Amino acid sequence: MSPPAPCPPGSRPVILGTAGHIDHGKTRLVQALTGIATDRLPEEQARGISIDLGFAHFNAGPLQFSLVDVPGHERFVRNMVAGATGLDLALLVIAADDGVMPQTREHLDIMQLLGLPAGVIALTKIDLVDPELVPLLLDEVAQLVAGTFLAQAPVIPVSSATGQGLPQLVEALVATALAHPPRDPWPLFRLPIDRVFSVDGHGTVCTGSVWSGSVTAGETLELVPPGISVRVRQVQAHGLSADATQARQRCALNLAGIRPTAIERGMELVTPGSLVPSQRLLCRVQALAGNAAPLKDRLPVRLHLGTAEVPGRLCCGPTPIEPGAAQFAELRLDRPVVAAWGQRFILRRLSPPQTIAGGTILDPLVAPRERRASVAERAARLELAPELRLLDFFARRDLVPESPLPAAQSVGISPPQYPELVASLTRQQLLRPVAGWGLVAEARLAALADTVLDRIRTQVIAAQPRRSLPRQTLFNALQRVAPPPLLEAAWRRLLDTRRLVPVAGCFGPADLQVQLSKPQAALKQAVLERIEQAGLSPPTDRELATDLKARPESLQAILTICHEDGLLIPIGGGLHYTPAQLAQARALCRNALAGGPATVSQLREAWGVSRKYGIPLCEYFDARQLTLRAGDLRQAGPALAAPEPAEFPDAPPPRDSRDTP
Secondary structure, eight states: OOOOOOOOTTOEEEEEEEEOOTTSSHHHHHHHHHSOOOOOSHHHHHHTSOOSOEEEEEEETTEEEEEEEOOOSGGGHHHHHHHHTTOSEEEEEEETTTOSOHHHHHHHHHHHHTTOOEEEEEEEOGGGSOGGGHHHHHHHHHHHHTTSTTTTOOEEEOOTTTOTTHHHHHHHHHHHHHHSOOOOOOOSOEEEEEEEEEETTTEEEEEEEEOBOOOBTTOEEEEETTTEEEEEEEEEETTEEOSBOOTTEEEEEEEESOOGGGOOBTBEEESTTSOOOEEEEEEEEEEOTTOSSOBOTTEEEEEEETTEEEEEEEEOTTSOBOTTOEEEEEEEEEEEEOOOTTOEEEEEETTTTEEEEEEEEEESOOOTTOOHHHHHHHHGGGGSOHHHHHHHHHHTSSSOOSSSHHHHHHHOOOGGGHHHHHHHHHHTTSEEEETTTEEEEHHHHHHHHHHHHHHHHHHHHHTOSOSOBOHHHHHHHHTTTSOHHHHHHHHHHHHHTTSEEEETTEEEETTOOOOOOHHHHHHHHHHHHHHHHTTTSOOOHHHHHHHHTOOHHHHHHHHHHHHHTTSOEEEETTEEEOHHHHHHHHHHHHHHTTTSOEEHHHHHHHHTOOHHHHHHHHHHHHHTTSEEEETTEEEEOHHHHSOOOSSOOOOOOOOOOOSOO
């Protein structure tokens, strides 16, 4: 038959793809429908078989069909998969004189795994069989498609030679397409490249099926991988110049500034910045029920994604994927590909070449160092509602991006939806602002607080026998964990929840216990005994080291533990007092100042100590407003008259000075 008449402007584009065994009449049927011979290669014309993809088009009713003709030979299944990806409808071709054959089944499996919504079955070469055999053929076809997306598809007997059934086939294709509305529009442009060639006087031309968005002449696109900016010089659709491309339409783009040798099938032309290549993909894998054995961990496979074909390994962990079963897994590839959330793919065994599984991308950008166990834990969450997927996306980032493009690729969120979902999550307090930074997910802050506490714990344990360290020391160790504003937010969270506590001017985990060796425990006991026995004239740390024959660094570690435990309080000048000793000094000071101001000498006499101890004690009391200095005199401060606390007031020690006040 001749091609249907052109349809009016504004018709809906539909991408239709053939499938079926070699020599079942796919290419001849396409030519009968469209008037276009799709076997363009000399070898295809000489051998009479399709080797690579062929393209044609026709109009019917309110629809504009872009037809992708795929090869049927088992050696060219990889080309078939490249053509089948991104189809709207399938046209399964089965020759009446041959019946169901191996590639008929494999092509049906591939289209089922790719999630095609619907299709039509053409029973070709009907003029070559006895009409009495047709019911038997229809039964065979019904058994083949039972339980698949083609279970209810119309089966149309046709003959490309006589034209029998071709009008009915077109009617069935139109009715099936109209019964399945187009997918939601996606504003970002994406075109997987299936052909690239050079045209004299024009330069490089790429062709493909537009998955989403549109582009006009003069716009800039990104070629990924490798991430090169290219300018669109001219746009063609179905061989004619066009103002712009349409989604779900075959088109050719004339590109400026790049040679054909720099482009190959499998690359994509996309909105700049919308797709980032990756070599690790988290996905749900569906194994074919006809597999002879389970799919084991690290199985070498060939991934077919869009028009790309990339070798890699299927990482499913200790549990193999049984025939017919579905399981979360990771694909680790030999080279980067571009993928998006929800995109379908096919897996084929390397040797012998065989389709074994398909699946859906859940995370196209698994971090290079992310552990496989943590990746698997996230997989189930990535199949949830868009808002929950977006929250999981934010939980793995230090900052909620202002641009919607990263989330569009990783979560499948349309850019117009993005600000609404961010606002909703903020209202639910699942996102919170961080001063000097921006919005951060609560889950990210919680995880960061855990990481910060673990790092603090490691640092403090390394400094044992200590249970805390100065804040600046800890922040120096944390500087590579996260940017400073996030570290401050995590630090405040730990303090607010009392998981991190201040200890004698330092900070440490609230639950950290100090482990002392027997010699350290003995030294601690000896230090406390010497200081307690000395009353208000305890030995300095230097004197303690000499008397106890202890190394200065070992003694300092023990003194720090005693400070952190509140057993000793440093007052400067190398002196350390117990809380009980300082309480005694406070009581004596109160009595001495009851009659009015006193000099340092008078306070020393009240305490019964020499100048060596009197000056540090006076400075320590001044710092806590137990006494107030007026020239050479001290008078009672406001803290001295207050009720005596259970523990002596904690405050930074005074400057270490031995000068006369």
